Amino acid sequence: MHSPQPRDPSAQPSRTHPPLTADVVTTGRLARRGQSLAPRIYRTVVSTLQALGIVIGHAFHSRDTVQYPDEMVYLPPRYRGRIVLSRDPHGAERCVACYLCAVACPVDCIALQATQDETGRRYPAWFRINFSRCIFCGFCEDACPTYAIQLTPDVEMCEYERPNMVYEKEDLLIAGTGKYHDYDFYRVAGQAVGGKDKGAAEREAPPVDLHDLLP
């Protein structure tokens, strides 16, 4: 049983057959090549000068720092920042006070109370988010069935007094549609509310007349 030949350290491992272990050990005379004094001095000097060259080269790169607050760091559109309550394309508020966001919230920072207007449309009487507890996870946005509650890429909301970090509905409600421009919950839901009968939603057929024999 002969011992396997030591691999030449200067030979490239083939791409189809990489070494089976992470550290490839060479032994014998091949391992002692390049370990005497002159090659080691050469390698030390060359690596030192290379390191100095790289470091000094970095002096000519531009700096990566964003000089906040003079410059603002880039926040992508889906960044989970400040929470808002949006309105539908017709200007009515989207929130139907279903409490799903309050249930989904991992730190229980959302509180609200449902009520109904005279047309039968549900809306929150009051809506409160405690931003000193909010962890900006976005679970409320995922849970909302009407795209009412959304997280926006705004992070500049510091306050000096902790009670100022509790936002009421008038602080949260915005005039626009937020990130989802076309969705109008009551136009697609089957609920009969003021302005819409059952069967009058988009892509909905009118209800079947049970007492009629015709198809």
Add this chain to the structure above:
Amino acid sequence: MNWLPEGGRLVAALPDWIGQLVTVFGVLIVVLSVAAGLIWYERRLLALVQDRYGPNRVGPAGLLQVLADTFKILFKEDWVPPFADRRVFVVAPSIVFATALLSFMVVPVAEGIVVADIDVGLLFVLAMSSLAVYSVVLAGWASRSKYSLVGGLRAAAQMVSYEVFMGLSLVGVVTMAGSFDLTRIVEAQRGLWYVVPQFVGFVVFVVAGLAETRRLPFDLVEAESELVAGFHTEYSGMKFGMFFVGEYIAVTLVSALIATLFFGGWLGPWLPGVMWFLIKTGVFITFFVVARGTFPRPRYDQLMALGWKVMLPVSLVNLLVTGAIVVAGQ
């Protein structure tokens, strides 16, 4: 005494001691300003090579950061650990400060302008750097804490070993110049700067200078990630500030010595001697700062092995060859 090389009559009428007093205060103020300015310079330069800004908010370009840091450190609580040896603890930081400042006495800043023209100037500088070892030893010992003690021991061993070939590398320069007097050494470089014939000595002296001032890559004994903070673990407030500024004064001193001994001191065309001296010292201070940003930190046994197994034989061989050439030339 002449202030201008061509013998200007500007100050010829004043008594000598006024000129000497001005020189003393001039050197003192410039050295302390450079050491304090190094705080700003090092942070900005390290940031430049690390793709970031250093302090740039306090004052124009962050220049008042030095002032802010000084105020902060002055107002810190002056606390001596109850288990420490009080008198030695308080004295230790001032030793490196004092020895580095004293060494500046013999460094010639321009033609004929030196605080004290001593015949054995270079020996005096080496003696002062040997005394600087006391500061780390006493700091580590007087703190009476494990980390400080081990840090102090390592620092003492490192500094004492690297001092051996710091001296030896300079003997080549002394042999070529024929004197220990720093002004005579600068004068002897009018033809050719000593960095060319004594290149090996120059490299050894730079490495030894890095180790003596405990700068990266030889700052194992005081780095923040090693041994808590080494021999200055227990120091806070102004005493820590003195270690800090003392280290910068030592860096300035070693840069000035490199410029004087190997690069011709104040020699150079067109500009007055002082300007050349400051420029050359500045180049080496910059090298010290860039070296801090470049090299990884070797382990302590690797550091000692480098000193005794590589630097010492190299400097001895350099001495042998230099001595042979000088003797053969006579």
